Amino acid sequence: KQEVTQIPAALSVPEGENLVLNCSFTDSAIYNLQWFRQDPGKGLTSLLLIQSSQREQTSGRLNASLDKSSGRSTLYIAASQPGDSATYLCAVSWNAGGTSYGKLTFGQGTILTVHP
């Protein structure tokens, strides 16, 4: 079964710390992987998309890496700020015979709290 797991479930850090969120997936046949941020009761904001042929993507203080062979992706947040507090979700679009139908399978998310 194709599943996505995120560890840890929750993380609390002081402001300014660099941190890493982990995402693992059971099937290496992925088409791409997307990281999202979700504030309580709100929609999902796309942070980064990594295609299966890429090793990493960067956007501002965020850097996401992808290792298909080990079934892992990490989201690195540099110099964390209280405004980064949210739930971070990774989601996988699986490779179906060289293409993708677009359905995203989500992890359970990591609840991040950055305290001043």
Next chain:
Amino acid sequence: AAGVIQSPRHLIKEKRETATLKCYPIPRHDTVYWYQQGPGQDPQFLISFYEKMQSDKGSIPDRFSAQQFSDYHSELNMSSLELGDSALYFCASSLGHPGYNEQFFGPGTRLTVL
């Protein structure tokens, strides 16, 4: 920049009633996806459309149906509502073939079934 628009934002219905959720994708986006997120859960894929044709189907109950119209907006029709249908319903859109590009999510419709 224009984002995905969903209406209504909040909806309260009684059991066995029907509901229609609407989604307006980002301009030029031709693929629309629907997801359901229950309390404390991750989003679950329901159905998607590309160029007005259904492209994939997930765990969508037979009581639900959806379509994409000629202007690419989509509607999710839900009938015989049950208490368990209470959730946040997200629409997402992307450009081109499903799954090839980044999916952008709307703010969601919060459905409460009493």
